[in-house]
Structures are given as C-alpha cells and as structure tokens.
Amino acid sequence: MKILSENKAFGGRQLVASHPSPSCQGEMTFGLFLPKEAEAGRVPVLWYLSGLTCTHENAMVKAGAQGWAAREGIALVFPDTSPRGSGVADDPAFDLGQGAGFYVDATCAPWAPHFKMWSYLTMDLPALVFEAFALDRDRQAITGHSMGGHGALTLALTHPERFRSVSAFAPICNPTQSDWGRKQFTAYLGANEADWALHDASILLRERGLDLPLLIDQGSADKFIDLLMPGAIEAAIAASHTRGTYRLQPGYDHSYFFVSTFMEDHVAFHARALKA
C-alpha cells in the first residue's frame, strides 16, 4: 500500500492510499477518514460507495461526512467506482466502463479481467483496511449515492452479517428494469437476466427481506428519478415487511448538495447501530 496524501481533518486524518487489488488485477485508490479515536483503538467504520463518474475523491471532498463521523468516532472508507488505467477496458459513455463499475464482477469481454468491484469490496479492500488500520471488523455499516446506493443496498442484502446498518442516497433501486442497469448488466454479466437479479436491491429485498436498520433518502426534484425507480424499493420494503425508512425529500435533486444536506442524519443513523 502507498499513502498518496494525508490531511488532518476534524481532529483525525484524511488519507488517500493505493494498493494492488488481486480481484481487479491492478492498482486501486481509496480514501479513508480516521477519527482521532483510532489512535487509541479500533473504531467502527462506515463504507461510502460513490456514483457514476466518481472516483474515491468526490464524496471525500463534497459530501461533508467527516465532521459528523468525527463527532461519532467513526471511520469512513471511500472506494473508487471501478478499476482504472490505460490497460483497463473503457467506453466513451459516462455510464459504462471506468467510473461505472456498478459493483458487480464482470464475466464478459472486454470487462472480465479487471471489473471485479464486488470481489474488491467483499474481499480485497476489507482485507487491506482491517489489517492496516485500527478499524473494527465487527462494527461495519454501509451507505452510498446513486450507483453507490445500489452497491450499498445489494452488498448489505447479500452479506447482512457483515453490516449493522445500511442507508442510501438516491440509489438505483431496480436496475434490472432501468436503463441504469440493463445496459451495464448486459455488458458486464451477459444476456441471462437471472444473473442480474443478484444485483437488484428491489428483487433481493422482496426475496430475502432485511433484518438491518435501513434508511433511504430520495429527492423529489431528482432529474434521474425515472432511472432510479424508488417506487420499486418502497414496494419491496412494504412487501417484505422490512423495518425500513424511505424519505422523499421535497425539492432536492441528485447532487452533492442533496447528499451533504442529509449526511448528518445518515451518520447519526449508522452511529446508533454501530455504537449500540
């Protein structure tokens, strides 16, 4: 691992580091905020998964999460959204390829060699950060924005034993039925839609339910709302009798202004679960 930068922030440390990822077969970059409590022992950790076009950096500088995390003594991990580099496949569209990994393990050419974000987030990056930093593996929570909200929900629904709570900001809720999903799943996973269902939060929630605290915020003025399909997750929460909170926030859009507005609530929500 290489530490690329370090800035003192809110009494703790904001790091950017890179490391070789076996799953993605290349160097991956992530951000990590460590509250000052990490100097004295292992601290709870909140994973933040970002949306389309983002790197590890966007939320790290724009979501306003560190101040609230510092107040609660919680660490934050900001992974990248895909493998990157000249040897990695890409596509001219902003919603496919680099910056758009969709949190799946690609099985189809040309994506399969590097696009393994599911394995990266379930194996490589946890293995690294719990080894290298004072993070408590038994107190993890996860959140994300847009494509990252999709990632947070599907990871929590597939590995509920790993997380104490899950939330999302304007997540892609039903990608098997959306142009934010069908295109990417076809490219990364192939034409068999049965493979897609394992990465659709609304389907997973209907099938499995979720015994974790769940919070979703969605802006009513989000211009991508038809692609996000929040109605599907609302219906799945109801159908599965999940104890989840879905909030339609009037007038808010899809931007980091929306995310930062409700970040205080989300960090407090996770802190209750992580520190219970």
Place this chain on the structure above:
Amino acid sequence: MKILSENKAFGGRQLVASHPSPSCQGEMTFGLFLPKEAEAGRVPVLWYLSGLTCTHENAMVKAGAQGWAAREGIALVFPDTSPRGSGVADDPAFDLGQGAGFYVDATCAPWAPHFKMWSYLTMDLPALVFEAFALDRDRQAITGHSMGGHGALTLALTHPERFRSVSAFAPICNPTQSDWGRKQFTAYLGANEADWALHDASILLRERGLDLPLLIDQGSADKFIDLLMPGAIEAAIAASHTRGTYRLQPGYDHSYFFVSTFMEDHVAFHARALKA
C-alpha cells in the same frame, strides 16, 4: 443577471449566477446560498473570498459552510477570484492573472482594463445582490481563505462600517513582505510600494486598529506558512490592541480539510455578531 444553476441545499437554495460587471468590464460569476429564512425577509450575509486558483465554486462545494449558515439563517456569497475569459489578460503562473486577482484594482498594463476586484467587491457585486435578493445590507460579515483571507481582512480594515465581523482561514497576512504579494502588487499596482500598503492587512491593522470582532485560524503544518506570514498579523493585533483571536491549529495544513474543520466555529463567530 443569469441564474446558471440552482440546487436545494439544507432547506435553502444554492444558486450560481453571472452578471455584467462595470468595474471588471465583463461577465462575472458568483455563488449564493440563501437560507430558507430568505423566503420571509432579508437575512444577514457572510461573504466568503477564495484563494489562488479558485473560482466561485471551490468553497461552495468543499468548505462545508452551507449547513452551518442554514442553521443560523445566514446567506453566503462566493465571488470569483478574478475576471475571466479569452479577452482578459492572463499569465502562465498560478499566482498571477486569472484566478489570482488579489482583491485589488489593477492600474498597470495588461491588467488594468479588467482586474478590478476591489471595486467589484465594494461596488458591483453588493449593488447586484442587495437589489436582487433578500439580503440585509446592514448585517454583513466577511471571511476568506489564503488570498481570500487577505481580501477579507483588507476589505474589513478599509470599510469597517460595512461589516459586523471579520475572520480568515490561513490568510496572506503581510503581502508587501511576501512573494505572495510583492510579485502581484508589482504587476497590478506598479513599483511604488506606498500603493501596496493599502492592501496589506498587517500594515493597515497597525495603522488603524480594528473595532470589529476578528478571528484568524492558521494551521501549524501549512506548507505555505512562510508566504502567509501569520507572525506579522499576530504582532499587529498586539501592537494595535485589537480584540482579535489568532489560533494556531496544530497539525492542520492549507487545504479545504482545514477550512471545513473550522467552518462551524467561523459561522458561529459571525452569527453572534450578525444576530446581536
């Protein structure tokens, strides 16, 4: 005036607008955060001046000010740091020309036609925003970062009647004695150093004192500290018997992580003066 974007944020509105500036002889862009209280009447306003290389946007998305301002019912104005455009003089260096207006009125070629940031901030932009928005001209405060801290301090020292309070994050304190100042004042104002003294906060404070609440934060690990010369403003605070607070923050650098860490304190500091 053209509204370029609008995002709901923290219950209020984050706007970006552009307008023709008579002083700068061209179109200027600025950010404006209006708390929800501005729907019901005029609200106090905190001006935030940015540093070298910044546009109106950097602090607007990275400084984390809107949440605190919303809590206090205060508006924020984020001006640009210079005139811009293909018809405007520039320099390859990051610290001269576009993005580096230094908050002065240039008198020398090639800068004089457009580089009039002093007049822009004392005349053009106030005239516009107090006319167009529900801002209270009698409740203004000012802050800034680095070159913007220099601008905030020199504006408050020159027009103390306009502001209720002034603060700065890692300001350029003594530009007549620093390579962040001498180069730019030579280019913009010419070789007569007597003209420079009107834009040096440490000189102005020694000469005039300041009867406004004053707060300055400076990181001890700031790699630009020798250019910022905080010792000069500390000495001027003492020599002028000004009631000012200068805080050396251990371990903090020059970044927005530093600014955002102490933004809560600065907004609270200004709120006390603005709402007294």
